[in-house]
Amino acid sequence: MTTRKEEAGPSGLASALVASGALQSEWLPTFRAVPRDMFVPSRIWPGTEAGTRQHPVVDRDKDPDAWLAAVYSNIPLTTQWDDGTHTGDGVGVTPTSSNSQPAMVFGMLSDLDVRDGHRVLEIGTGTGWNAALLASRLGSGNVVTIEYDPQVAKGAADNLRAIDLTPVAIVGDGRLGYPPGAPFDRVIATCSIGEVPYAWIEQTVPGGLIVAPWGTGYGGEAIARLVVGEDGTASGHFTRSSAFMRLRQQRPQRAEHDVYLKGQEWPADGVTSSTTLSPEALDGWVELFAVSLRVRGTFWSVENDEDGEYVVWYYSDDQQSWASIDYKPGATEFLVVQSGPRKLWDETEAAYRWWKEQGSPDFTRFGLTVGPDGQKTWLDRPGNLI
Known part of the structure; x- marks a missing residue:
């Protein structure tokens, strides 16, 4: 027993x-x-x-x-x-x-x-x-x-x-x-x-x-x-x-939020638009992974508000571009603001739709090749580069 x-x-x-x-x-x-x-x-x-x-x-x-x-x-x-x-x-x-x-x-x-x-x-x-x-x-x-x-x-x-x-x-x-x-x-x-x-x-x-x-x-x-x-x-x-702690020498060095808005109040110099793609659709780990392979040199954070509302912020590593998307429960359209040479939400949405078009592949369909000249990611086979 x-x-x-x-x-x-x-x-x-x-x-x-x-x-x-x-x-x-x-x-x-x-x-x-x-x-x-x-x-x-x-x-x-x-x-x-x-x-x-x-x-x-x-x-x-x-x-x-x-x-x-x-x-x-x-x-x-x-x-x-x-x-x-x-x-x-x-x-x-x-x-x-x-x-x-x-x-x-x-x-x-x-x-x-x-x-x-x-x-x-x-x-x-x-x-x-x-x-x-x-x-x-x-x-x-x-x-x-x-x-x-x-x-x-x-x-x-x-x-x-x-x-x-x-x-x-x-x-x-x-x-x-x-x-x-x-x-x-x-x-x-x-x-x-x-x-x-x-x-x-x-x-x-x-x-x-x-x-x-x-x-x-x-x-x-x-x-x-x-x-x-x-x-x-x-x-x-x-x-x-997986979810592991980063190798210390490869930890990202990121600028603070105010650096991107240059001291201005939101929406600062951002251009306003809207999207029907809910930020909730990008919450999954495989979705994040897939998007990350096509939207390089970026990171994001979430600013929680009241009543289940929140804002997702996207930033470029070079500190030149940012975007925000407002989530409201039950909404079918979401406010987007983008600033800088890269339209980070447009890139993110395009990457997500690409993933869906490929049949929503899981991690095992993706791969990595590394050589003396760098590394490349691919889908299904090494020749099908992302």
């Missing part, structure tokens, strides 16, 4: 992950050998399975049952805010380190398709759980893990030692890979990127795999699974949606 404690512990999580297909049989012994609780600090901010919000701190010393329940739930656990400067109990501004959602961890490990004897480079050690899973499966000598934040790296090293695993743990810039350990059969990133560092391709054997969360600065993100070719390029489809 299964007890309530077992349901909330490793066995319960394992059963749920196996039932969902996230945890494959070849990884089940490793899951059991590397307890997640050994790689979670005493203070955590649990997320939700859908990744829609994060809760206030859960402290193991104050509420061990709630802490253990969070650890053995299929949710991400934020372990650091604002590069360690936030120390309060509430949520900070930006989550900067975490223990990732178990379903995502094992989904990516499945994408990685490791075999006995493979050497793996991991970018983003975090709490060390993913590195420990790889080291337990492949042997510590076959795993190199890189973490940029010295304090995060120290915590991971302590966790790994406590479970008698000793992968090569480097404190440094993950973009550079680790030339002394190359070549690698596999590279996996546990932080999101907008540009695949070419060093990762150079340090991977032909036929090897690179698995990494990828997305533009616009929004929407997916796991890229790239096969390294003999010609020095890497190419492959996306496998699933």
Whole structure:
């Protein structure tokens, strides 16, 4: 008979992950050998399975049952805010380190398709759980893990030692890979990127795999699974949606809202029009991802109002263009204002309608090719560039 404690512990999580297909049989012994609780600090901010919000701190010393329940739930656990400067109990501004959602961890490990004897480079050690899973499966000598934040790296090293695993743990810039350990059969990133560092391709054997969360600065993100070719390029489809913290050296630097309006009151010098496309239609993660591939060099934010009304703002990275669209519940037409050389709402609407015309493709129909001259996205096949 299964007890309530077992349901909330490793066995319960394992059963749920196996039932969902996230945890494959070849990884089940490793899951059991590397307890997640050994790689979670005493203070955590649990997320939700859908990744829609994060809760206030859960402290193991104050509420061990709630802490253990969070650890053995299929949710991400934020372990650091604002590069360690936030120390309060509430949520900070930006989550900067975490223990990732178990379903995502094992989904990516499945994408990685490791075999006995493979050497793996991991970018983003975090709490060390993913590195420990790889080291337990492949042997510590076959795993190199890189973490940029010295304090995060120290915590991971302590966790790994406590479970008698000793992968090569480097404190440094993950973009550079680790030339002394190359070549690698596999590279996996546990932080999101907008540009695949070419060093990762150079340090991977032909036929090897690179698995990494990828997305533009616009929004929407997916796991890229790239096969390294003999010609020095890497190419492959996306496998699933994702939501990871950005590689620190690739975090966007964005201007404040007032910079775009140049100190004027809205609508400033904007040109007014209307649209029948509701901004709600662009809320989905795959919609955001698809639009992002055609509307490059942009980002957006939402300004909430009363009674369910809100304004979506679009901005160009070069600070020259902006647009706004007003959403009102029940409306069939929406006010649009655009300013600058780029008509950002027109571009966004055109990109969305293009996605619909292609049959509303999901992430797995999109792909990415990376070479020494840059990267290109495509739909269905590498020759069909976006």
